[in-house]
Amino acid sequence: MKKFFIIFGIIIVALIIILAGGPLFVVQEGRQAVIIRFGKIIRVETDAGLKVKTPFVDRVRKYTKRIQSWDGEAQRLPTAENQFIWVDTTARWLINDAKKFYESVQTVEQAHSRLDDVIDSEVRKIISRNSLREAVRDSNVINAIERRDVYQTTTTEEESVEMPVSLTMYTETKYEDIEKGRSELSDEMLAEAKKVTPQYGITLIDIVVRQIKYSDDLTESVYNRMIKERNQIAQAFRSDGEGKKAVWVGKMEKERRSIQSGAYREAESIKGEADARAAAIYAEAYRKNPEFYAFWKSVESYRKMLPKFNKTLTTEPDYFNYLYNFQGRR
């Protein structure tokens, strides 16, 4: 029993010694190790696993093999047309040559600072060489997009109200074509930066623009432009509404007049026809004895008209034929 305890104790002590500075070390997945003997690199371990070194003589420096992010400060840069924009870029890189990396930069912090220098200057160079739209846009898809009913103006069920003509300028605008676009600019930055990084044992995988913003003073003027543009659009809609309303009112006026005059025409012709028929009826009857008609009409007319006059009679009318002469006036 005592023997067992002694053996066990020895094992534990041995283990501790091995772990402390012994000949074994572990390289984990995603990592690599540089083995340095008396300040000189003798070996690079890139595969994971249990490795051997000379105890107390070899020093092990471990680096990651994984892809790392580089995140620069956003820079305020002028474009080719001298407009200032904030450009925020990030990059991904990895240590592909641990030996060189150890020789030239040693630490990841150092590497970042080198990358700062390289990438920032490339970004500045490329951005200032190109126009703003090359940096903002990536392709000419903006001109390929079909814009229909941008404002969703189909309000009524029975008819879709068309967009005001004055607004088609906003939907049919052709934007200037770009030649490169953001991806290509990124690629250009990468291609340039890539030339420098191998000396640090670093491979740059990509540089991407994370965000582009206007500088503050530019933002203000862009806001104003946007507001103006919206105001114009709003105005166009309102004017269009007024116009369409006027059209309806005009249409109403026209139809009302046409209805009224049509009715007048019809009414008058009906009346005319009736007048004609009445005339025919009268003529047909009165033709039978015009002389009697004249007498009859006179009598009827006197009956109607005479009560309206102030009257002073002479004895001239035939009525008085028998007044002075019982045989009647001759």
Added chain:
Amino acid sequence: MPNAQKRQAQRFGTRTIVTVLIFIVILFVLLSSVYIVDQTEQAVVLRFGRYARLSEPGLHFKMFFPIERKYKVPTQVVLKEEFGFRTERAGVATIYSALDFPDESVMLTGDLNIVDVEWIIQYRIVDPMKWLFKVEDQRKTIKDISQSIINLLVGDRAIFDVIGAEREMIQMQGQRMMNELFDKYELGIRVTTVKLQNIVPPKGAVQNAFEDVNKAIQDRSRLINEGKQAYNEAIPKAKGEAERVIQDAEGYAVERVNRAEGDVARFLNVLEEFNRNPQVTRTRLYYEMFEEVFLEGEKTDLIDKNLKNFVPFKSLGEGRTGGAQ
């Protein structure tokens, strides 16, 4: 060894110390060789830092600590990143952080306008090995790439495309491009959803101007409806009135003809009588008329027809002559 410690060791005995040591070691070995993988997870086991095996959910054993290590990865869980906003506490009524994140959400559009875009992505870890050992700062990488891609896609379109019809397109293309890049980095994830949440013009005056356009559209509908209403009000009324005028005319026509026929009928009857006795009828009609005309109303002055140059005294005064009746 100092005397005090020697005495202590003698009191407890080497045996006791060794027993405790053994106990601790055994406990450590046991604890580090048993592990449970949850249903939502997988675990990668490394032996001396080298990939050994992948453990599915359940109870597992491995060699104790320095020899084998395990890394659990939530492969079944859908993970989420938010851009431009943060969920403070999810729930029935989710609380969002009151803060804005303009550094993520403010973008330039292709027509050089400014727009504020909030979006989320959802992803799952599909390859735990790659997830763990291929890329550092996985979340930061995911965020950076997602942000740059959405920026790029928004920058490629006009502002009203982004706000309106192209939203779907951006989501689809964004998801595809993100997956392509993450595959290139061997990040071991799959983006399952890219969803644009809130796409608005910059807050304040600009947003108000955009709102005003919507109001203008409403105004326009209102004006058009007003026009229609006026039309609908006036035209049926005019039609009714027209109908009335025509009906009126028709009434007139019927009346006119009827009257004519009545007049004629009367005339013809009288004419018939007249033809039978011309002289008598003529005289009768004449005297009847005369009576009727002069019977009514004021008395009539009568003057002999032989009085020449008679000045009617009516104009001289109010006196009356009896006349010669």
